[in-house]
Amino acid sequence: MTTFAPAARGTLAARVGTPSVRRVRRHARTRTATVCVGLVVALAVASGVALSLGDYPLPLAELLATLTGQGTTASNFIVLGLRLPRVLTGILVGACFGLSGTTFQCLLRNPLASPDIIGISYGASAGGVLAILLLGWSGLLVSGAALGGALLAATLIYAVAYRGGLSGYRFVLVGVGVSALMVAVVNYLMTRAEVFEAQAALVWLTGSLNGASAGQLRTLALACLVLVPLLLLAGRTLLVLQLGDDVAASVGLRVEAARLAVIALAVVLAAVATAAAGPVGFVAFVAGPVAKRLTGGSGPSLVPAALVGALVVVVSDVAGQHLLPFQLPVGVVTAAVGAPYLLYLLIRSNRAGVGG
Amino acid sequence: MSAEHVEPAASHRLEAQGLVLAYGDRPVVDDLSVAIPDGRITVVVGANGCGKSTLLRGMARLVTPVRGAVLLDGKSVHRTPSKEVARVLGLLPQAPVAPEGITVTDLVGRGRYPHQGWFRHWTAADDEAVARALEATGTTELADRRIEDMSGGQRQRVWIAMALAQETDVLLLDEPTTYLDLAHQIEVLDLLTDLNRQRGTTIVVVMHDLNLACRYADHVIAMTDGAVTAQGAPRAVVTPELVQRVFGIASVVVDDPLSGTPTVVPVGRHHCAASA
Numbered sequence: 001m002t003t004f005a006p007a008a009r010g011t012l013a014a015r016v017g018t019p020s021v022r023r024v025r026r027h028a029r030t031r032t033a034t035v036c037v038g039l040v041v042a043l044a045v046a047s048g049v050a051l052s053l054g055d056y057p058l059p060l061a062e063l064l065a066t067l068t069g070q071g072t073t074a075s076n077f078i079v080l081g082l083r084l085p086r087v088l089t090g091i092l093v094g095a096c097f098g099l100s101g102t103t104f105q106c107l108l109r110n111p112l113a114s115p116d117i118i119g120i121s122y123g124a125s126a127g128g129v130l131a132i133l134l135l136g137w138s139g140l141l142v143s144g145a146a147l148g149g150a151l152l153a154a155t156l157i158y159a160v161a162y163r164g165g166l167s168g169y170r171f172v173l174v175g176v177g178v179s180a181l182m183v184a185v186v187n188y189l190m191t192r193a194e195v196f197e198a199q200a201a202l203v204w205l206t207g208s209l210n211g212a213s214a215g216q217l218r219t220l221a222l223a224c225l226v227l228v229p230l231l232l233l234a235g236r237t238l239l240v241l242q243l244g245d246d247v248a249a250s251v252g253l254r255v256e257a258a259r260l261a262v263i264a265l266a267v268v269l270a271a272v273a274t275a276a277a278g279p280v281g282f283v284a285f286v287a288g289p290v291a292k293r294l295t296g297g298s299g300p301s302l303v304p305a306a307l308v309g310a311l312v313v314v315v316s317d318v319a320g321q322h323l324l325p326f327q328l329p330v331g332v333v334t335a336a337v338g339a340p341y342l343l344y345l346l347i348r349s350n351r352a353g354v355g356g
Numbered sequence: 357m358s359a360e361h362v363e364p365a366a367s368h369r370l371e372a373q374g375l376v377l378a379y380g381d382r383p384v385v386d387d388l389s390v391a392i393p394d395g396r397i398t399v400v401v402g403a404n405g406c407g408k409s410t411l412l413r414g415m416a417r418l419v420t421p422v423r424g425a426v427l428l429d430g431k432s433v434h435r436t437p438s439k440e441v442a443r444v445l446g447l448l449p450q451a452p453v454a455p456e457g458i459t460v461t462d463l464v465g466r467g468r469y470p471h472q473g474w475f476r477h478w479t480a481a482d483d484e485a486v487a488r489a490l491e492a493t494g495t496t497e498l499a500d501r502r503i504e505d506m507s508g509g510q511r512q513r514v515w516i517a518m519a520l521a522q523e524t525d526v527l528l529l530d531e532p533t534t535y536l537d538l539a540h541q542i543e544v545l546d547l548l549t550d551l552n553r554q555r556g557t558t559i560v561v562v563m564h565d566l567n568l569a570c571r572y573a574d575h576v577i578a579m580t581d582g583a584v585t586a587q588g589a590p591r592a593v594v595t596p597e598l599v600q601r602v603f604g605i606a607s608v609v610v611d612d613p614l615s616g617t618p619t620v621v622p623v624g625r626h627h628c629a630a631s632a
Contacts, residue, residue: 021487024461024500025478109455233474240469246449249418251522252442252470298458 028297032304035294039307043091046314050087051079053322081214089212089276090317090330091310092220094283096273098309099231099302101284102291103266106242106300107259108168111345114285115150115270118175121279122182123153124271125204129186132201133193143219143275150271153178154263165245166259207280207331209317216276223272231265231302238262238300280331282338283309289341312337367394368444368525368558370415374424377407377414377582384410386582387424392526392575397552397559399569402579403603408562409450411579412530415560416447428526442470446524448515450531454503460514461499464489467521489520493547509540516547526558527551533563541565545572566603570594570617578602594618 051067052058056078058066066075101114115121127149131137137145161167161174186205190198203211237258240248248255270284291304313330316337320328370392377385384407392398392415400408413419415426417433425432433441446467454463467489468482490496493513503511512532519527529548533541549572551557563569569576570590577587578594580602586593599607599620606623 020496020499021461021465021483021490024459025465025483027500028459028462106455236469236472236477239466242455243463243466244449244452246413246418246447247452247518249438250416250442250447250449250519251467252439254438292457296457298455298462 028295032295032297032301035291035304036307039294039304039311043307043311043314046311046318047087047091050090050314050318051083053318054078054083085214085217086209086212086317087314089217089220090209090313092217092224093209093273093277093280094287094310094313095228095306096220096224096269096309097280097284097313098287098291098305098307099228100266100269100273101286101309102288102300102302102305103231103238103262103269104284105288106238107262107266108166108171109242109244110168110172111285111289112172112342113168113175114288115266116279116281116284117179117342118157118172119153119177119179119182120150120175120267120270121274121281121284122179122186124150124274125279126182126185126189127152128204128275129189129201132204133189133197140219143272146275147268147271149182150267150274151264153182154267158263203278203329204274205278206329207274207278207334208329209277209313210329212277220272220276223268227265227269227272228306231262231269234258234262234265235300235302238302242300277313278331280313281335282342283312283334286338286341287312367556369394369427369429370445370526370558370560371427372411372415372424373427375411375414375421375426376423377410377419378422379410383422384582385414388583389424390577390584390587392558392560394558395552395556396574397548397561397572398575398577399573400560400562400577400579401564401566401569401602402585406579406602407582408579409530410582412447412528412560412562413449416445416528417441418447418449439470442522442524444524445526445528446519446522447528448519448530448532451535452515454511454515456504458503459499460490460495460501460503460517461486463503463514464495464517464521467518470522485521485523489517492520492551493517509536509543512536512540512544513547516544520551525556526560528560530562531564532561533565533568541568548572566594566599566620567612567618570619571612571615590617594620 048060048063052060052063058075058079062071062075063079065071066079071079104113104115105111124146128142128146130149131142131145157171157175157178161171163170190201193201237253240251240253241255241259241262245255287305287309288301291301291308295301295304312334316333317330320330320333372388372390375385375388376383388411400411402408410419414421417426420434426434428436428441428445433445464486465482468485471482472478490499493516495510495513495517498506498510498514503514506514516532533544536544545568548559548561552559573590575587576590576593578585578598585602586598594609596607596609599605599609608621608623609618610621612619
């Protein structure tokens with residue numbers, strides 16, 4: 001048993017011990033940085049493919065010329081006017097979902113606790129559909145209604161699941177119930193709607209980038225500019241919250257206030273993304289675990305999760321548009337990839353007997 | 357056990373005054389006043405449900421008092437900024453659960469939270485504090501290992517290392533030995549004694565083993581039904597009468613052959629012919 005180094009010998013002990021702590025920390029940092037660089041490169045490649053493919057295919061040279069301001073009228077219109085807003089919207093939506101999902105999963109220490117499983121995204125959908133079909137709203141008002149719906153769903157889950165503390169398992173169970181409720185609201189409204197209205201509202205059910213426009217992109221980008229730095233700042237708080245309420249309070253965190261603030265940020269991020277592209281299923285759900293697998297870390301890996309989310313959405317959208325003879329909305333593709341992972345998780349947690 | 361205490365670098369007074377702690381309507385700690393001796397090891401003992409863990413949680417501001425106060429250097433811990441308290445007073449809760457996949461260095465490093473600000477993140481001082489905590493708990497060689505791959509004893513040492521990295525002068529531990537085998541119990545208690553003697557850290561431990569409590573404690577607080585029944589040096593306090601009152605069981609108290617501290621031998625209905 002090693003004895004404790006007294007203060008007088010502390011410097012020596014520290015000199016002997018520090019390199020190993022530094023080495024371990026540096027190793028983790030280097031790996032995270034490498035993963036981030038790799039993801040950025042992959043995202044750039046995927047975006048390039050998304051920008052060049054289509055009814056009017058552009059070779060790489062022409063694409064680069066267009067992006068640097070030397071394109072023809074036609075290529076300017078197609079790349080800058082149509083494809084770029086779609087790709088950028090995809091990137092931001094994916095990043096928002098990735099951040100929101102990994103935040104929820106870390107906070108509640110449960111891989112099932114992502115906004116698309118526990119009904120936050122569908123809460124936003126219900127708000128959006130209600131605004132379009134019942135109130136006849138459009139534009140920013142609909143986004144506002146989506147935000148309201150997401151916050152309402154989150155409040156409902158929090159109020160029902162809270163019992164002098166928050167158990168991740170209860171939160172998820174209540175969330176699945178709320179999710180079903182929100183989907184029911186959307187479905188009910190759809191059955192009462194006129195056909196062409198229902199068509200417009202359909203995006204709120206599956207998630208699609210078809211409606212991506214420069215104006216909508218601007219709103220999304222502005223929201224990201226405010227929310228993402230805030231969430232990254234809260235990252236250290238999240239590391240402590242992850243240790244459980246007792247330990248978090250012991251190291252000096254005001255647990256309830258911190259948790260509410262972090263949850264609010266994650267809910268707003270999911271709502272903003274849903275308002276832009278609908279509830280693109282399973283992106284929030286898979287981004288965090290994939291990022292964690294890549295970095296090998298145990299923390300929230302916020303930046304890698306955002307990049308994975310962005311990559312998943314961009315790649316899925318390319319696949320949905322060009323892989324099959326007919327086009328699929330991005331939400332259908334992500335669901336096709338994400339659903340098996342959900343099943344895998346459920347089966348694994350059942351075998352381990354942990355129940356999530 | 358010869359006294360070779362070092363005076364604490366900074367002495368901090370922790371006390372409870374007329375403290376009432378409750379879960380819902382049921383008071384668990386009732387109008388309790390107690391002062392924790394500085395730079396000593398205090399062990400809180402009592403039957404299940406007597407409120408000893410709740411008292412510890414209340415002192416570490418994990419439970420908000422219904423009435424009364426917990427004072428750290430004369431200031432209420434519930435009215436002092438949380439991080440400020442956490443730089444002086446640390447608590448290792450009962451059976452904490454580590455996040456999946458976390459490494460030793462990562463976990464121990466999170467104990468540095470109260471020493472960091474919103475923008476001033478990780479510094480060389482944090483590295484050194486983590487290295488010292490690992491060395492003190494003999495976990496340096498485990499630095500890059502994952503918690504879930506370790507034995508219970510190793511895990512508990514890592515959690516203690518996290519509490520040490522917080523570098524508080526007062527450290528509260530809620531049943532740190534409960535899930536450990538005998539060898540690991542001794543290891544943890546020896547470690548706490550090292551910490552107390554070499555650094556002057558004030559230590560308060562809640563534990564069940566009365567005999568180990570008597571051996572390692574400078575000061576024993578015995579609780580019954582949310583109140584202090586007796587307190588003082590183990591030799592002065594732990595008697596068959598006290599054991600009867602606190603645990604409701606007859607016993608014989610003999611001397612520990614190694615430390616000379618009281619050892620409680622309980623009387624049961626079987627195998628106890630000699631006691632009659």
